[in-house]
Amino acid sequence: MYKENNLIVNSEQTNLLKELTSSLETCNRFYFSVAFVNFSGLQLLLDALKEAKQRGVEGKIITSTYLNFTEPKALDRIREFENIDLKIFVTERNIGFHTKAYIFEYDDYFKVMIGSSNITQSALKSNVEWNVEIISKNDESFIQQVISEFHGLWDRSTVVDDFFIQDYKQFIKNIDRVTSSQTMIYEKAEYIVPNSMQHKAMENLERLRNLGEKKALVIAATGTGKTYMSAFDVKKLKPKKLLFVVHREEILAKAKETYEKLLPNSNLTFGMLTGTRKDFDADYIFATNKTISRYYHRFNSNEFDYIIYDEAHHVTAETYQHVIDYFKPDFMLGMTATPERGDSQSIFGIFDFNVALEVRLHDALEDDIVVPFHYFGITDIDEIDLSDVPVDDLDEITKRLKVNERVDFVIEKMKFYGHDGKKRKCLGFCASKEHARYMAAEFNNRGIPSSYLSGEDDVPVREARIAELEDDLNELQVIFTVNIFNEGVDIPSVNTVLMLRPTNSPIVFIQQLGRGLRKYQDKSFLTVLDFIGNHTKTFLIAIALNGNRYYDKESLKVAISTGFAHLPGATHIQMDKISQERILAQIDQEKFTSMKYLKEEYFEFKKMNSGRVPDLLMDYYKYDGAPDPVRFIDKEKSYLNFVAKVEKDQQLQQLLAYESFEKVLKWLSSMLPLKRIYDFIILNYLLEHPSVTIDEVEQEILKWVEMVDEDSVFHAMEFLNQKFFDDTQKKRVPKLANLHGERLTRSHLFEQLLANPNYKRYLYDVIEYGLFRYEREFGEDYLGVPHFKLYEQYRMMDAALLSNFRKTHSSFRGSGLLVNGKDYFLYIDLHKEADIKESINYNDKIIDRIHFQWETPNKTSQGTDQGKNIIFNQDRGINLHLFVRKFKEIEKNSIEPYIYIGKGNTISFKGEKPIEVQLELENTLPQQLYTELTEKV
Template identity: 85%
Template sequence: MQKENNLIVNSDQTNLLKELTSSLETCTRFYFSVAFVNFSGLQLLLDALKEAKLRGVEGKVLTSTYLNFTEPKALDKLREFENVDLKVFVTERNIGFHTKAYIFEYEDYFKVMIGSSNITQTALKSNVEWNVEIISKHDTTFIQQVISEFHGLWNRSTIVDDFFLQDYKQFFENINRVASSKSLIYEKAEYIVPNSMQKRAMENLERLRTLGEKKALVIAATGTGKTYMSAFDVKNLKPRKLLFIVHREEILSKAKETYEKLLPNRKIKFGMLTGTRKDFDADYIFATIQTLSRYYQQFDPEEFDYIIYDEAHHATADTYQHVIDYFDPNFMLGMTATPERGDSQSIFEIFDFNVALEVRLHDALDDDIVVPFHYFGITDIDEIDLSDVSVDNLDEITKRLKVNERVDFIIEKMRFYGHDGKTRKCLGFCASKEHARYMAAEFNKRGVHSTYLTGDDSVPVRQACIRELEDETNELEVIFTVDIFNEGVDIPSVNTVLMLRPTNSPIVFIQQLGRGLRKYEDKSFLTVLDFIGNHTKTFLIAIALNGSRYYDKESLKVAISTGFAHLPGATHIQMDKVSQERILAQIDQEKFTSMKYLKEEYFEFKKMNSGRVPDLLMDYYKYYGAPDPVKFIKKEKSYLNFVAKVEKDQQIKQLLANETFEKALKWLSSMLPLKRIYDFVMLNYLLENQSITFNEAKLEILKWIKTVDDVSVDHAMEYLNQNFFDDTQKKRTPKLANLNGERLSKSLTFDELLRNPPYRRYIKDVIEYGMFRYEREFGKEYYGVPHLKLYEQYQMMDAALLSNYRKSHSAFRGSGLLTNGNDYFLYIDLHKEADIKESINYNDKIIDRNHFQWETPNKTSQGTEQGKNIIFNQDRGVNLHLFVRKYREIEKNNVEPYIYIGKGNTISYKNERPIEVQMELENTLPQQLYTELTKKV
């Protein structure tokens, strides 16, 4: 019981929710006194309250009507718990109620948490809150005072009975109706400001325009405000004439309304070009591509200063191409949630490879531009056994899922967890059309008004169904579906998503989850109920939720065991113990780097690619949650080699029979993922030009990053000239460029390869993928020399390239300490044994998030120059760069990369040969990374 008082704040390390749930799991009685309780916060405590009930633990909850913030729905839910006594302090005009206290009783002590947090999702998880935890024996004056005060308030408060609740509900609804009418002021243009995503996009669009670029693409998840972003950019740029083009007429009037709202009093004439309206003389025209494709020649090619293509992934279609080729605007913007590739041309190529911004799901959550989600992973009923069924056998999966007891179980869980808002608006994702039909029929039998939609239904039928779901007065609660709502359908009011099929693709999982994340009036969160069975690929859920491009067994296990604590904001992921253990066991058994696993991953992705062979790396770029194709490269030295092997494709094998082409492809592939972009930018330029000068190279690089130093441009040109290659590297690497003074020219070898269309296609793909992936992971920032980004993954040899090392780069390997001038690169394995069950070698260790302990190489003594440079590094101007990894290998014969944690400065030292050094880190380790590197699972 002896414990210091503890300050509880919401951080990526912990939050009040964790403290409350763990206390509810262990206490013998509890007492809450909080000013506000809303359903968003209560939902996160439901399982802990249920567990307390099963243990026979009783509690009292006291809340208030202060400021009318407590939701009747939350009070209604609390009344379902027979073990909880519920009262409300009814506030008077002159008396406020501000208490935020959580009291837990144990056999011989009390735990009291008093501070700033009410029961709301943000107060429990993400707000800046201070709560002090005090542990004290029963008989202390403090505890007696706290309990006495609680009972005093309790005795002055009102029992929440049917009469009170009905009366408060009616009052609450009336108050909200009045409040919602007042909030209309916020729709005035002067009160609408860009969100963080929109600001970043606008900054990058302006930067590209200053470099003379005339086209750009913005990739952002549905619901992040792309239309508003474009309107803000137009507001700043003030084009004389504008053309806004959409693929679907139903979103055209909304786009026009957005522009009219943000651009009032500008004397702009807004018009439409549709099947029913032809406003040719308008200043700002909003057109459907179908109508525009018939009338575009009535305009002058230079008529419009600014043209915007919404849903730009359709721009590869012929109807779009005719329009794009005809017009010559000052600037052209494309916007899309999914940069899908058409069969003929790359969407990136259409917009001159200029991506102004890319915002995916986790970024959108972090920026608070979609609603948070509360995910509950629920172990399916015992009667459902999918352990021996192939993921492709939909008939058998459907047959086994059609169990009446499962329907009852799903409805029971829906009622237990509830939903945000007054009425449920739910999408249920099923395994097949037959499964969707069955679920709708069974739900209707049980009084839950439902329907189903499949690819067999026409667009008008689907739209009518969606309108019914969105209508507050309609009884429809659930649409069951398969496939058609994975992407491209926007139903903002959806507040519940049911995952009713075994997950076989992280991509599909994220797409389905995303259907409910759109912000909507009075919607504060999305409820996601995932019914997790014993299917052999259940662990894919963890990969999808983790949201990290890099993952291995260890990082996934840590994420699961910490409840995915790294996810931003009020998003909450909770799996029951059985599901957790099942997924952890599968991860332990799976070999993520085996050819068997990689083939399964490849063929699952091929299905996502409409069954077409994804022979290009850029095929993987378009989907959030797609496999990392670099894993395939590592297995077979180039992606094309991997495809040839798994597809047994003779045509590709014949291409690879050209030794020069195969070697060039392997060399380019070996640099992926890029850690600096300069080299590939120059090669990309040489695809279309015979040579590139130093100044041209610098200008091209500045299209991708904010600034670049001359010495690095020089180094990249020399690197492409193979100045730093040893004899072995020169033998196995065709020379693609020749440097003469300040001009880098395309070599004859490169020129010959590019004249062959298939060779050109695959070389261009590697270069394109390398640049776009770099942009996604490094952004536009300049990282200096050495060109190192905090917490990025690196191999030992990367430091040579990134520090402009001017000797053979292949020599930059070997011991755990490599140097280039005053830059010292320290490579450290935290666990010295390959077997991850071995204990940590404590000579090299993370002491805490700000301090690190390291042993120098064995021969280093304090009196040598190297020794002095290490122990007096700050005085001598020596930079100690730290690269760490948890294990050298997690899977056999697969060496793990290092993570750059920044520079450290020596603060103490002892011993000789080796010297033991303690360093202070210049950057505090992020909690997620600290946990991942130190936690044993």
């Protein structure tokens, strides 16, 4: 039981919250003394405190009035636990209170944690904190001193009774009233600075403009500050005339207000162009798309230096097109949360494929652009049985969810977990209109003022309800709805989200979760209560929360078992044991690569696509949480083949009947997701130009990445010329380009394909998707040669292309070891297949996060050149690149990729044929990846 003293820090591996909850689950008694307690931290401990109460464990908690940081709401909540005695140390002017100590009593020893952490979400999960854990026997002098000191503080502290609570609440209220006006200083322009997203977007906009580009697109989740970002860029660029176009009139005034706030004393005039206002002469004009489409001829075509289109996913509409075609600004910026594609034209094409930045939900959490969320996965009541109901049978689901006991259960959990802020401002997502109507009526019957909204309610009704919810003085606490708040609705003050229906789409789950993540004054977190039933698709919750584009059974199971520890900041995900076991069992049973599963995933996405056949890969790009279409490609060699098969679409089948087109489509698709962007940048240029020179290629590449070496540019041109193809590959892949010196021209076949609009549409789509997915996953960093990014997935065959191998790529083969000059590529399976009989049992393993054990191919001896290169790699200038995978196959007939963990250097070796080598990694393995590769679930 006794162990060495332990330093507890917040990391991917662990945090103080985890240590506290595990100790509360096992101790006999506990004593806390902390300077302050916030509800944001207390909420994370509620379940552990409840379990301790059920075990009969008693505790004492001391906190203080120091700096008035302790929240009355947190004190109220602690007092509800009959097993906890609560006192407060009332500080004076000359006496502060700084203790942060957590003491746990066991049968014959004590565990003490003393350090820097108070009870707040950040202190328990994400702040840089040091807490020392000491375990000592009951009779040791250190423990006696700690307990004596605690009792001394206890005797000097005040009991938190009704009188104290009321007095303290009034005191805090008075402070809030006095200090609220002082916070206005942060609204002054000189105090507002760009957040990380805004700063990066501005840097990339500047880079694109320096390359001569005149258009760009920014994709960022709702609440990340796109309008402020554009205003910062305008402030920096100082255009004389600006046009800001908005799709919805209700947010126009807010945009204008933001610009006026950031550009005071600028001698500029700000005006609006709407149905009721016509400020034609203003320097900076904020217009609705409908009004500007009627009056654009009132301006010269070069009137505006800078034009911004907010909600830019609408620009493919005809009303926008006339305006875009007419004006010739120095720069045009589009901003959107969801880059939807119109039927006629790609939004990316309208902005010349220049994406200055893309920020999705998990990026926003990592950069602290949105508030963290506390997600509680709660097993639904036994009376709700959805195990035999298809997830799209909404009538039957509604019928089974309309249970009074469930309403009581939901309210009970809402009261148990509470919410941030004084007034509950809650959105409840239901299965149907009838379900929403029922929930609102039942909540009202139980004294919780509620309303419901559906697609049948017009905009004024919705806006009125939202205003009531946001108003602290209005009694409305909950709005129940179906899907109308999934996107495009901004209710910043929402502090609670209820998931009351089976999750059948990760996209919808993320959209609904995102409704409460916008930052708002005095809001520090969002509470999410998800009532998890026994329906067959419960595991989709894990896919949505995991946040990774690619996933497999193993990574999902590890994420669940570790409480999604890889999620950044103070975000917290907690599922009860029954929900965890239910989801893990479903993941074990599900076959993610089977045609049955892929078809279900496809048709669910089709519903999200308004029922239209999503025949383009870019259809998937617009939604956070969308399926990975590359898995459809893996099944049928091209996405179009997959769609034609599952839709039984004769037109697509006819299109694919042209063998050369199908071969080209399959070849381009086989490179997805891209690991090197240069080749597709060249093809993208050739879609619109008959030829391209090496200098033009380099210029095009610099629009996507910060720099590129000339050898890699020429290697890409040679590759497209099929210089490294063997005869079999040349028969299988039609040639798209011919190299003449330093100029690449379209092949005759490529010309023919592009002359057919249908063929061009689908070739264009594969290339476009490849480029933008690369940009999302790799960013603009130059990766050098070989072109590998740490912790990305690779296949063995990728090494030839990415290391500029100058021979036939199909000859670049080996049994776990490939060599190109001074670059050695080591491919390692951590768990060998039991049914494969090897002539030798390789003992390859991760020793710890910085050391690795690898055994060379079994014919390698220390005396050979290859053996010496491996064991003396640093002296000989040899780069040992390590690629690992946990299993070769997780699902039958589906080969797993490798993960690049960087370079390693030999520090010791022994043995012959094979040589056992101890390697020190140049990059410490991230905790999440280390856990995934080593954890057994």
